[in-house]
Amino acid sequence: MxxxxxxxxxxxxxxxxxxxxWAQERGAxxxxxxxxxxxxxxxxxxxxxxxxxxxxxCSFACHGTGAASRVTKLDIYLGKIPNEPDSxxxxxSFATEYAQQATGxxxxxxxxxxxxxxxxxxLDYSGPPKGNSSLTxxxxx
Numbered sequence: 001m002x003x004x005x006x007x008x009x010x011x012x013x014x015x016x017x018x019x020x021x022w023a024q025e026r027g028a029x030x031x032x033x034x035x036x037x038x039x040x041x042x043x044x045x046x047x048x049x050x051x052x053x054x055x056x057x058c059s060f061a062c063h064g065t066g067a068a069s070r071v072t073k074l075d076i077y078l079g080k081i082p083n084e085p086d087s088x089x090x091x092x093s094f095a096t097e098y099a100q101q102a103t104g105x106x107x108x109x110x111x112x113x114x115x116x117x118x119x120x121x122x123l124d125y126s127g128p129p130k131g132n133s134s135l136t137x138x139x140x141x
Contacts, residue, residue: 038103039091043079045129050075051121056097058120062090063106063113070097074121077129078114081107090114 039045051060051074060074061067074094081087090106108114 037091038075038093038105039077039079039089040082042082043077043089043091045077045079045091047078048075048125048127048129049123050125050130051118052124053121055120058118060094060116060118060121062092062104062116063108066092066104066106066116068094068096068102071121072096074118076116084109086110088112088114090116092116 051071053072053074056070058071059067059069060071062076072095074092076090076092079089079091081089086109088108091103092105093101093103095101106114106116
């Protein structure tokens with residue numbers, strides 16, 4: 001067997017093995033429901049709002065610099081700043097047409113108002129916290 005034929009035979013044998021090894025190293029695609037929560041464990045979440053949008057014209061703006069356009073999902077959680085008993089905070093996670101997952105927060109003290117304005121978003125849920133994952137409004141319940 002000639003040298004090029006031998007190298008070709010080895011390449012035919014080795015390439016499929018390395019390709020399958022690389023495939024095992026690649027992680028599974030991100031599951032949007034397994035994203036980390038947008039708030040710390042000790043944030044003491046007391047209320048949550050879930051919004052969705054069926055059009056391309058939805059947006060929101062929260063106290064400070066938190067804002068996005070072309071929003072498809074928005075989850076807002078009311079809680080506290082960890083280790084600050086007289087504080088309050090809004091933690092939020094959202095998805096847009098361009099980003100599958102994004103998070104933000106707005107922090108306040110005793111006299112600091114926290115506000116958010118939603119434009120075109122439909123309120124899907126408002127009440128006590130439903131679970132521990134972000135983007136909960138995407139789950140089929």
